[in-house]
Amino acid sequence: xxxxxxxxxxxxxxxxxxxxxxxxxxxxxxxxxxxxxxxxxxxxxxxxxxxxxxxxxxxxxxxxxxxxxxxxxxxxxxxxxxxxxxxxxxxxxxxxxxxxxxxxxxxxxxxxxxxxxxxxxxxxxxxxxxxxxxxxxxxxxxxxxxxxxxxxxxxxxxxxxxxxxxxxxxxxx
Numbered sequence: 001x002x003x004x005x006x007x008x009x010x011x012x013x014x015x016x017x018x019x020x021x022x023x024x025x026x027x028x029x030x031x032x033x034x035x036x037x038x039x040x041x042x043x044x045x046x047x048x049x050x051x052x053x054x055x056x057x058x059x060x061x062x063x064x065x066x067x068x069x070x071x072x073x074x075x076x077x078x079x080x081x082x083x084x085x086x087x088x089x090x091x092x093x094x095x096x097x098x099x100x101x102x103x104x105x106x107x108x109x110x111x112x113x114x115x116x117x118x119x120x121x122x123x124x125x126x127x128x129x130x131x132x133x134x135x136x137x138x139x140x141x142x143x144x145x146x147x148x149x150x151x152x153x154x155x156x157x158x159x160x161x162x163x164x165x166x167x168x169x170x171x172x173x
Contacts (some may be wrong), residue, residue: 001046007072008046008139024101025118025127032110033067039107042081046102060157064091065102067164068143074145077104086141087112088129091160092153093142096130099153109138 005011012034014027027089031043046065067073077089081104081149086106109129116128129138142148145156 001048001062001065002063004070005046008070021120023120025095027114028125028128029116031105032113032116035105035107035110041107042078043105043110044074044103044106045103057141057154057157058119060101060154060161061100063161064157065100065162069102074104080141080143084170086139088138088140090140091142091144092156093140093146094148094150094153096138096140097127097150098129098140099126099142099148112138149154 002011006048012030013032016022027047028045031045035043046069051093068077080086080089087106087109088098088103090098090100092099113129119125129140144160145153148156
């Protein structure tokens with residue numbers, strides 16, 4: 001991921017010791033702190049997607065992120081935040097579930113929630129803004145699909161990857 005992130009972003013890597021039982025807490029807490037402390041209006045948050053526990057879809061999700069979070073596609077995500085149309089923009093969402101937790105998060109979103117705390121449940125962090133959004137009205141926008149069920153999200157990843165490959169073959173990309 002660093003191969004395509006470093007040319008476009010200032011990257012901060014957050015590590016934790018094996019077996020990684022803190023899940024995404026250290027990285028999300030760092031992103032929140034960094035955004036608020038340094039007054040950064042937009043943070044791109046991505047994680048390694050299965051560095052410790054390989055699954056069949058992680059590589060596909062990382063490839064989708066590569067297409068969506070680099071120029072020119074990344075401008076769609078940033079535009080929604082800069083124009084105050086959302087507080088978080090990401091490829092897929094279902095309500096407040098941030099599928100795969102690759103997303104652009106605004107300072108507004110981080111400032112509307114309390115300090116992120118450690119919760120010992122892996123999937124908690126994919127719904128972090130659900131649990132912290134009771135009265136804060138954090139707006140999320142799925143750019144590729146704004147309301148996708150868990151049963152269809154992986155098939156949509158595959159569809160978009162086929163689409164990108166078609167564009168690449170036709171020299172449109």
